Amino acid sequence: MPEPLTPGELLSLDRQHVWHPYGPMPGTAAPLLVESASGVRLRLAEPVEGQDELVDGMSSWWSAVHGYNHPVLNDAARGQLERMSHVMFGGLTHEPAVRLAKRLVDISPEPLQHVFLADSGSVSVEVAVKMCLQYWRSLGKPRKQRLLTWRGGYHGDTWQPMSVCDPDGGMHELWQGALPRQVFADAPPAGFDAAPDEAYTAHLRELIGRHAEELAAVIVEPVVQGAGGMSFHSPGYLRVLREACDEHGVLLVFDEIATGFGRTGALFAAEHAGVAPDVMCLGKALTGGYLTLAATLCTTAVADGISRGALPVLAHGPTFMGNPLAAAVADASISLLLSQDWGQEVKRIETGLRNGLAPAADIPGVREVRVLGAIGVVQLDHEVDMAAATRAAVREGVWLRPFRDLIYTMPPYITGDDDVARVCAAVCAAAREG
Numbered sequence: 348m349p350e351p352l353t354p355g356e357l358l359s360l361d362r363q364h365v366w367h368p369y370g371p372m373p374g375t376a377a378p379l380l381v382e383s384a385s386g387v388r389l390r391l392a393e394p395v396e397g398q399d400e401l402v403d404g405m406s407s408w409w410s411a412v413h414g415y416n417h418p419v420l421n422d423a424a425r426g427q428l429e430r431m432s433h434v435m436f437g438g439l440t441h442e443p444a445v446r447l448a449k450r451l452v453d454i455s456p457e458p459l460q461h462v463f464l465a466d467s468g469s470v471s472v473e474v475a476v477k478m479c480l481q482y483w484r485s486l487g488k489p490r491k492q493r494l495l496t497w498r499g500g501y502h503g504d505t506w507q508p509m510s511v512c513d514p515d516g517g518m519h520e521l522w523q524g525a526l527p528r529q530v531f532a533d534a535p536p537a538g539f540d541a542a543p544d545e546a547y548t549a550h551l552r553e554l555i556g557r558h559a560e561e562l563a564a565v566i567v568e569p570v571v572q573g574a575g576g577m578s579f580h581s582p583g584y585l586r587v588l589r590e591a592c593d594e595h596g597v598l599l600v601f602d603e604i605a606t607g608f609g610r611t612g613a614l615f616a617a618e619h620a621g622v623a624p625d626v627m628c629l630g631k632a633l634t635g636g637y638l639t640l641a642a643t644l645c646t647t648a649v650a651d652g653i654s655r656g657a658l659p660v661l662a663h664g665p666t667f668m669g670n671p672l673a674a675a676v677a678d679a680s681i682s683l684l685l686s687q688d689w690g691q692e693v694k695r696i697e698t699g700l701r702n703g704l705a706p707a708a709d710i711p712g713v714r715e716v717r718v719l720g721a722i723g724v725v726q727l728d729h730e731v732d733m734a735a736a737t738r739a740a741v742r743e744g745v746w747l748r749p750f751r752d753l754i755y756t757m758p759p760y761i762t763g764d765d766d767v768a769r770v771c772a773a774v775c776a777a778a779r780e781g
């Protein structure tokens with residue numbers, strides 16, 4: 348056993364040596380030191396604001412839908428660990444990957460039949476883009492290599508995904524001239540229940556038609572735009588995209604990395620619209636938050652197209668492709684989800700969030716409160732003071748990670764009613780003090 352380090356030593360080494368998401372080096376904001384996690388609670392190595400445990404309002408960025416340290420997922424990981432944690436996927440295959448792929452084909456929209464197992468969400472988007480570009484190259488249309496998306500999106504931090512993230516997010520300015528230049532439609536009008544706006548619908552159709560000759564694909568997050576601004580739109584726009592893409596010979600990619608596995612109240616957000624994409628990306632909740640794994644699914648038409656090309660293979664193959672440990676936990680996580688009335692649990696949390704967040708509408712500086720499925724958002728009319736807002740939530744015994752003008756929560760589906768109420772109280776406290 349290595350020599351134990353005190354919390355103070357760990358935090359000091361962390362500050363000196365360890366990058367955190369979107370952070371400076373050395374670090375400026377002190378992260379909370381987590382010692383363990385179980386159910387919906389994170390246990391801190393030392394008390395902060397008088398709390399040694401925090402109810403997790405973030406599901407570790409959409410992923411830990413069953414909570415932490417779950418006996419079923421622990422068993423799946425342990426069982427697979429004793430067989431093998433990894434073997435290469437080139438020339439070899441194994442039961443966890445095959446089972447998971449078959450499972451994803453069975454539960455996703457019918458036309459999606461083939462699965463590429465990647466190691467993170469961003470990589471699955473890279474693979475999706477590569478599939479689309481390669482498809483058109485194979486069909487003798489190499490000019491079709493741009494992407495169209497709408498503003499307000501987020502698709503990951505590697506190169507192609509960054510090029511379709513919201514261009515007003517700051518990162519685009521930093522990378523101007525370096526990133527591929529994509530085609531941007533206006534952000535979809537807000538409101539899950541709002542009737543589709545005709546002028547906006549016409550805007551989407553016109554833009555896709557105008558750029559059809561150079562477009563490989565349209566890529567969007569269906570129904571919920573996550574890290575780009577936590578906004579919800581009418582599923583009707585997805586039907587418009589499907590029609591316009593079919594009419595103009597453009598592929599349609601749905602990035603369901605955040606929305607997949609029940610978060611919006613449907614197993615996949617595409618189901619709200621009743622349309623299927625040509626390519627779909629999954630990640631985040633895929634392994635119930637245990638390990639990094641993502642998947643890119645495609646139709647037989649896309650796979651056939653690629654396989655008929657001059658280079659008749661999909662030219663991608665990460666070292667840890669199809670990782671057995673992650674695949675085994677993912678399959679167990681999906682079984683666990685489907686073995687219960689997950690829709691009822693998401694609805695229960697939705698009701699709890701609606702009731703608990705309603706008072707936030709009266710807090711000065713709050714612009715809007717919105718809830719969809721197990722997602723609750725309080726949008727301010729100003730940039731949140733992240734340190735003050737986080738501290739206010741911790742004081743209420745809750746972990747939140749606000750950003751920009753947003754204080755939001757997507758709790759694990761196992762969160763009990765009392766804990767949902769507690770999370771809501773913390774969101775309100777953060778809105779008051781942030």
Ligand SMILES: *Cc1c(COP(=O)(O)O)cnc(C)c1O
Pocket residue numbers: 467468469470472501502503504568573574602603604605630631
């Ligand atoms: C998180 C996210 C990604 C990126 O996934 P990583 O695993 O962080 O690379 C891509 N698209 C959407 C919609 C996401 O929410």
